[in-house]
Amino acid sequence: MSLVKSTAMRALNGSFSSSSSFLVKLTQPHVRRGQAQSIRAFSVIMSPPSKAVVYERHGPPDSVTRVIELPPVEVKENDVCVKMLAAPINPSDINRIEGVYPVRPQVPAVGGHEGVGEVHLVGSAVKGLERGDWVIPSPPSFGTWQSYIVKDQSVWHKINKDTPMEYAATVIVNPLTALKMLEDFTTLNKGDSIVQNGATSIVGQCIIQLARIRGIHSINIIRDRVGSDEVKGILRELGADEVFTESQLEVKNIKDLLINIPEPALGFNCVGGDAASLVLKFLRNGGTMVTYGGMSKKPITVSTSSFIFKDLSLRGFWLQRWLTPDKAKECRSMIDSLLSLAREGKLRYGMELAPFNNFHAALDKALGKQGSQPKQVIRF
Ligand SMILES: NC(=O)c1ccc[n+]([C@@H]2O[C@H](COP(=O)([O-])OP(=O)(O)OC[C@H]3O[C@@H](n4cnc5c(N)ncnc54)[C@H](OP(=O)(O)O)[C@@H]3O)[C@@H](O)[C@H]2O)c1
Numbered sequence: 497m498s499l500v501k502s503t504a505m506r507a508l509n510g511s512f513s514s515s516s517s518f519l520v521k522l523t524q525p526h527v528r529r530g531q532a533q534s535i536r537a538f539s540v541i542m543s544p545p546s547k548a549v550v551y552e553r554h555g556p557p558d559s560v561t562r563v564i565e566l567p568p569v570e571v572k573e574n575d576v577c578v579k580m581l582a583a584p585i586n587p588s589d590i591n592r593i594e595g596v597y598p599v600r601p602q603v604p605a606v607g608g609h610e611g612v613g614e615v616h617l618v619g620s621a622v623k624g625l626e627r628g629d630w631v632i633p634s635p636p637s638f639g640t641w642q643s644y645i646v647k648d649q650s651v652w653h654k655i656n657k658d659t660p661m662e663y664a665a666t667v668i669v670n671p672l673t674a675l676k677m678l679e680d681f682t683t684l685n686k687g688d689s690i691v692q693n694g695a696t697s698i699v700g701q702c703i704i705q706l707a708r709i710r711g712i713h714s715i716n717i718i719r720d721r722v723g724s725d726e727v728k729g730i731l732r733e734l735g736a737d738e739v740f741t742e743s744q745l746e747v748k749n750i751k752d753l754l755i756n757i758p759e760p761a762l763g764f765n766c767v768g769g770d771a772a773s774l775v776l777k778f779l780r781n782g783g784t785m786v787t788y789g790g791m792s793k794k795p796i797t798v799s800t801s802s803f804i805f806k807d808l809s810l811r812g813f814w815l816q817r818w819l820t821p822d823k824a825k826e827c828r829s830m831i832d833s834l835l836s837l838a839r840e841g842k843l844r845y846g847m848e849l850a851p852f853n854n855f856h857a858a859l860d861k862a863l864g865k866q867g868s869q870p871k872q873v874i875r876f
Pocket residue numbers: 586587588669670673694695696697698699700718719721766767787788789790791792793813814815816864867868869871
């Protein structure tokens with residue numbers, strides 16, 4: 497038996513007991529009545545075995561992950577066993593496997609942090625959830641890249657089954673980040689504007705749409721690429737007011753490019769490096785840039801004059817810092833409102849559903865091995 501299938505692995509999927517042997521005994525026809533009653537008192541519900549993407553050490557995700565079958569686990573009285581339907585591969589999932597994320601799951605671990613599933617079995621004390629309901633782990637929790645998950649009922653948030661599956665699977669990490677960042681840093685009024693780089697990211701696409709719903713203009717920066725006009729068209733269709741490639745912004749006075757859009761008070765930085773400097777250049781005096789991602793892996797450089805003459809502020813945002821247990825109710829209500837926008841078609845973003853049995857092909861795309869690719873969402 498490999499290390500992964502050893503006792504340590506059982507912790508990944510909840511506690512594991514030798515109770516399956518009880519079930520075997522119960523099915524024996526020759527068990528006498530008295531015996532059967534005493535055994536029934538100890539009878540347990542077990543989950544099906546689970547196919548999971550597991551890593552036993554941190555490192556490059558394409559070399560340290562593999563798909564294995566985990567044994568069934570006990571579904572205790574307050575537990576819910578969920579058959580996963582879909583889960584995305586987010587940059588933070590990759591960073592967790594690499595071991596460079598501030599919060600690292602203990603290895604061996606199952607990958608993935610958010611997703612949607614269907615209730616398969618419920619423990620005897622579970623209330624408000626039944627087989628067939630759609631649920632998401634909220635707050636998100638480790639180990640969503642597996643076909644069955646057993647966790648306490650408090651982990652699961654029931655959602656409307658009319659929601660398109662891929663949006664239910666991806667609603668927390670990125671759309672919620674976009675919503676929180678628009679609300680938390682500066683009071684934005686109708687007619688104001690924001691600027692962002694990494695506008696093609698899911699967070700970026702959500703910012704465009706959530707801003708548009710509030711009557712706020714967005715100025716968007718994307719990487720240079722073949723087909724940039726097509727990408728600009730897609731972002732404009734989502735509600736972007738302006739979309740520039742980085743090379744278009746190599747001009748003396750960047751603000752001359754803004755026609756009928758006020759200088760932004762708030763900027764979002766997904767990328768770092770030169771792309772962050774471009775966001776800073778657009779900001780008005782006293783403006784704030786919020787950094788939430790570091791896709792280029794390059795540091796942010798700020799000119800001395802930006803601080804002295806423009807009095808710019810630099811802030812950071814990390815959803816996980818906000819997702820504390822006391823925010824659970826608020827978080828779930830924000831999730832419901834985002835999902836309702838998705839059902840109405842007012843919140844859209846590009847995704848590609850990838851079959852679980854071809855997980856590593858999807859992972860390669862998420863790792864950028866084939867250039868820019870839509871968000872990969874595993875379909876179980
Ligand atoms: N702080 C938080 O709480 C929080 C929450 C959610 C997400 N995030 C972070 O936000 C970022 C975006 O996440 P996401 O899931 O929305 O992304 P995503 O949909 O997977 O898209 C990735 C984005 O990064 C860009 N990109 C990829 N490699 C790049 C590089 N080397 N240089 C510059 N840009 C590059 C892509 O641009 P192309 O279209 O040109 O390929 C695309 O815009 C990630 O860094 C993620 O960790 C942070």
